[in-house]
Structures are given as structure tokens and as C-alpha cells.
Amino acid sequence: MKKFSVVIAGGGSTFTPGIVLMLLDNLDKFPIRQIKFYDNDKKRQEIIAKACEIILKEQAPEIEFLATVDPKEAFTDVDFVMAHIRVGKYAMRELDEKIPLRYNVLGQETCGPGGIAYGMRSIGGILEIIDYMEKYSPDAWMLNYSNPAAIVAEATRKLRPDSKILNICDMPVGIEERMAQIVGLESRKEMNVTYYGLNHFGWWSSITDKAGNDLMPQIKEHVAKYGYVAATDEGQHVDQSWNDTFHKAKDVYAVDPTTLPNTYLKYYLFPDYVVEHSNKEYTRANEVMDGREKFVFGEAEKIIKQQSTKGSKLHIDEHASYIVDLARAIAYNTHERMLLIVENKGAIENFEPTAMVEIPCIVGSNGPEPLSIGKIPRFQKGLMEQQVAVEKLVVEAWAEGSYQKLWQAITLSKTVPSAKVAKDILDDLIEANKDYWPELN
Ligand SMILES: NC(=O)c1ccc[n+]([C@@H]2O[C@H](COP(=O)([O-])OP(=O)(O)OC[C@H]3O[C@@H](n4cnc5c(N)ncnc54)[C@H](O)[C@@H]3O)[C@@H](O)[C@H]2O)c1
Numbered sequence: 001m002k003k004f005s006v007v008i009a010g011g012g013s014t015f016t017p018g019i020v021l022m023l024l025d026n027l028d029k030f031p032i033r034q035i036k037f038y039d040n041d042k043k044r045q046e047i048i049a050k051a052c053e054i055i056l057k058e059q060a061p062e063i064e065f066l067a068t069v070d071p072k073e074a075f076t077d078v079d080f081v082m083a084h085i086r087v088g089k090y091a092m093r094e095l096d097e098k099i100p101l102r103y104n105v106l107g108q109e110t111c112g113p114g115g116i117a118y119g120m121r122s123i124g125g126i127l128e129i130i131d132y133m134e135k136y137s138p139d140a141w142m143l144n145y146s147n148p149a150a151i152v153a154e155a156t157r158k159l160r161p162d163s164k165i166l167n168i169c170d171m172p173v174g175i176e177e178r179m180a181q182i183v184g185l186e187s188r189k190e191m192n193v194t195y196y197g198l199n200h201f202g203w204w205s206s207i208t209d210k211a212g213n214d215l216m217p218q219i220k221e222h223v224a225k226y227g228y229v230a231a232t233d234e235g236q237h238v239d240q241s242w243n244d245t246f247h248k249a250k251d252v253y254a255v256d257p258t259t260l261p262n263t264y265l266k267y268y269l270f271p272d273y274v275v276e277h278s279n280k281e282y283t284r285a286n287e288v289m290d291g292r293e294k295f296v297f298g299e300a301e302k303i304i305k306q307q308s309t310k311g312s313k314l315h316i317d318e319h320a321s322y323i324v325d326l327a328r329a330i331a332y333n334t335h336e337r338m339l340l341i342v343e344n345k346g347a348i349e350n351f352e353p354t355a356m357v358e359i360p361c362i363v364g365s366n367g368p369e370p371l372s373i374g375k376i377p378r379f380q381k382g383l384m385e386q387q388v389a390v391e392k393l394v395v396e397a398w399a400e401g402s403y404q405k406l407w408q409a410i411t412l413s414k415t416v417p418s419a420k421v422a423k424d425i426l427d428d429l430i431e432a433n434k435d436y437w438p439e440l441n
């Protein structure tokens with residue numbers, strides 16, 4: 001049986017150890033001969049890499065391991081590039097979140113002006129990684145979950161149309177696990193779902209069990225009362241901000257009770273609520289730096305110090321196993337049904353054919369085959385048209401170096417009240433992002 005070679009781009013990510021542990025837990029399904037880490041921050045990556053090297057030595061010493069900042073070394077002889085980079089790291093995420101809040105506009109990693117700013121940083125980083133992959137391993141596939149996935153996906157569609165890149169998000173997977181718990185199923189894999197929208201901007205229109213029984217009524221009854229907060233959350237550690245988001249899904253659902261919403265719609269439908277409940281001095285970036293980042297790097301340092309994982313609290317990122325499902329679908333032509341971010345091309349009949357939409361696809365060795373969704377309702381269509389225009393304008397602004405188009409993109413975001421506020425935010429973002437964005441004229 002063929003064993004695969006994988007490079008994790010963004011080796012220094014807080015998610016890397018959980019993903020490595022997940023890959024090790026799935027070696028029977030997805031055999032690996034080599035894992036490489038690639039990052040452009042040597043020092044940051046080194047801490048995660050040294051700890052992961054020890055994990056690998058303990059659990060699978062036969063797997064070759066290498067961590068490097070040299071693209072040639074990293075991207076030569078690989079079958080899959082698993083990409084989770086964060087251009088600008090948490091320091092820039094903090095600014096993405098705090099700058100809009102100065103103007104009473106919500107500050108969020110992937111939504112509104114913060115997501116646009118992050119998109120303007122990510123596009124170049126992702127294109128560079130695709131180019132390395134195509135130069136050094138032209139047959140490889142890139143599985144991308146770097147954010148903001150909607151803007152990154154549109155950029156790759158427009159600027160690298162022939163590249164073998166699959167864009168995926170874990171939010172639907174995470175919510176579907178909650179739905180499965182709500183109806184008493186072991187796992188989301190016991191459900192069949194239809195979902196449509198843009199990334200971080202979509203709705204479930206049908207959920208059945210494998211026997212075809214409709215699960216929507218039971219899930220809706222729960223969401224109407226509790227949002228996506230599940231009974232099993234009790235005793236589990238979920239950060240307060242995520243808990244609030246899962247709870248707020250109750251109000252998002254009330255706006256259209258014919259479907260079940262993605263949690264991220266709260267930012268577009270209740271932006272005033274989000275601003276009122278934000279701390280302008282301490283945002284999600286601060287929560288993550290004080291929480292996940294400190295925890296992961298602290299645990300990595302302990303492993304390095306004792307040269308063993310004994311007592312380590314690092315754990316398998318179970319829900320990231322969708323990445324293995326995706327790699328397997330390509331490697332073994334499994335025809336797995338998965339939600340991916342793909343070019344619409346008529347799958348949503350009454351929506352822009354060139355939009356990057358998040359919909360069910362059958363994934364095989366040749367990539368994804370999107371399933372037909374038919375026509376979507378006016379409410380969703382209206383919201384999506386506005387948002388897809390924002391995403392397309394951002395990519396055009398990046399490609400053309402256009403201030404005007406970026407101003408239009410921010411103005412058009414449903415999270416921003418006026419062109420004046422959009423301009424004020426944009427001017428601050430330009431100053432903050434001068435080391436990352438192309439020059440705008
Ligand atoms: N799609 C999803 O559902 C999903 C889920 C979770 C996280 N993410 C994304 O995964 C990414 C990583 O998140 P994190 O919180 O662990 O961030 P992180 O800052 O801990 O890690 C990102 C790493 O990327 C590196 N990096 C930045 N620019 C680079 C470049 N041009 N080339 C190579 N490496 C580069 C950084 O040095 C850093 O080590 C983010 O984009 C995040 O939004 C996506």
C-alpha cells in the first residue's frame with residue numbers, strides 16, 4: 001500500500017500538534033511515510049517541530065520528519081500540502097478585530113472589515129505556497145483551511161484557476177457534531193445533509209438520518225430554545241465567546257426558521273448586538289493568545305524539556321479528521337460526500353456562476369463534483385449576493401492595487417453602516433497592514 005508524504009504549511013500553527021496526533025491516529029486509513037513542516041517563522045515553528053518530533057519518535061518512528069523554512073526542501077516529494085497559515089499571526093488578528101471596533105463596527109477574524117484585512121494579507125501567502133507546490137511537486141494537492149477561506153478561495157479561482165487546491169472549513173463539521181448530539185446520534189457521519197451558502201455564510205436546508213428520517217424538526221426545536229449549545233457542553237471547556245456564539249444561533253435561526261444557520265451569520269444579522277457585547281480592549285485574539293496559544297506552546301516546551309510526552313495534555317484534534325477524509329477521497333477515489341468551497345457553475349441555479357460557494361460535493365481522485373442545489377430562497381440569495389460582491393471586490397482590489405475597490409468592498413459589507421465609516425476603517429487598516437498589503441492607488 002502506498003504511503004504518503006505530507007507537508008504542513010504553517011508548521012508553527014497552534015493547530016499543528018492536534019493535527020499531527022490526528023494523522024497518527026488515522027495511519028491505518030491514511031498511511032504516511034513522511035511529514036514535513038514549513039513555515040516562514042523559523043523560531044515559532046521550531047518549538048512545535050521539536051515537540052512533534054518527539055511525539056513521532058514515540059508513536060511512529062518509521063515516519064521521516066523534517067521542519068524547514070526552505071521552500072524547496074519543504075515542497076519537494078510531497079503528495080499533499082495541508083495549509084493553515086495565518087499571515088501576520090495573532091498580532092495582526094488583534095488589529096483586525098480592534099480597528100473596526102474604534103468605529104463601533106464589529107471586529108472579527110473572517111467577517112466584516114477584519115476578515116477583509118486578513119484576506120488582503122492571506123492572498124499573497126497562499127498563492128506563494130501554491131506556486132512552491134506546483135514547482136517542486138506538480139502532482140500534489142493542496143488541502144487549504146487557511147482563512148479567510150471565502151476570500152482565499154475566490155483568489156485561487158481567479159488567479160490560479162488550474163491549481164489543484166481544495167478549500168474546506170471546519171465550522172459546518174463542528175456544528176453537525178453538535179446536531180448529531182442533539183438528536184442522540186454517535187456522529188455527524190450518521191446524517192445526510194444539504195447545505196448551501198458562502199464560507200462562514202450558509203444554511204442547512206435538509207438533514208436526515210441514513211434511513212432517510214427527517215431530523216430537521218427535532219434539531220430546530222432544540223435550536224429555537226438553546227441555539228447550538230448541546231447538553232454535552234456541560235463540564236466541557238468551551239471558551240465563553242464560542243459559547244455565546246453557539247447560544248446566539250437561537251436568534252439567527254428565528255430570522256429564517258425554514259433552514260438552520262451557520263453560527264457566523266450572527267455577525268451579519270446582529271452586528272449591533274455583537275458590537276455591544278464586545279470588549280474593545282480585549283477581543284477574541286487576546287482570548288486565543290492567552291488560551292490556546294499559551295497552552296499549546298507551553299505543552300510543547302514541556303515535551304522538549306523532558307524529551308518525552310509523558311503527562312502531556314496535548315490531545316488529538318478529532319474533529320480535524322475531515323482533513324484525512326478529504327485526503328483519502330483524493331488518494332483512494334472514495335467518492336465521499338463533503339462540504340467544500342467550490343465554483344458555483346450552476347449548482348445553485350439562481351446564483352452567480354463564478355461565485356465560490358460552500359455546498360456538498362462528491363470527492364474523488366479528480367477532485368470535487370458539486371451536487372446540484374437548485375434554486376435558493378430570496379432571503380438567502382439577497383444576503384449572498386451582497387457578500388459575494390464584497391469577496392470579489394477584495395480580490396480585485398488585491399490584484400489591481402485598487403483603493404477604490406477595497407473601499408467599495410468595506411462599504412458593501414453588511415456589517416458597516418456607511419461609506420464614511422468604511423473609509424475611516426480602511427485608512428486605519430492600510431496604516432496597520434503596510435508590511436503585508438500590496439500598495440493601493
Ligand atoms: N478553515 C477552518 O475551518 C479553520 C479552522 C481553524 C483554523 N483555521 C485557520 O488556520 C490558520 C492557522 O490558525 P492558528 O490560529 O493556528 O494560527 P497561528 O498563527 O498559530 O499559525 C499560523 C502559522 O502560519 C505561519 N505563517 C504565516 N504566514 C506564512 C507564510 N506566508 N508562509 C508560511 N507560513 C506562514 C505563521 O508563522 C504561524 O506559525 C488560520 O488561517 C486560521 O484561520 C481554519
Ligand SMILES: O=P(O)(O)OC[C@H]1O[C@H](O[C@H]2[C@H](O)[C@@H](O)[C@@H](O)O[C@@H]2CO)[C@H](O)[C@@H](O)[C@@H]1O
Binds near residue numbers: 169174
Ligand atoms: O477563534 P478561534 O481561533 O478559536 O476559531 C476560529 C475558527 O473557528 C472555526 O473553527 C472552530 C470550529 O468550528 C469549532 O467547532 C472548534 O472546534 O474550534 C474551531 C477552531 O477554533 C472556523 O471554522 C475557523 O475557520 C476559524 O478559524
Ligand SMILES: [Mn+2]
Binds near residue numbers: 168169171200
Ligand atoms: Mn472556517
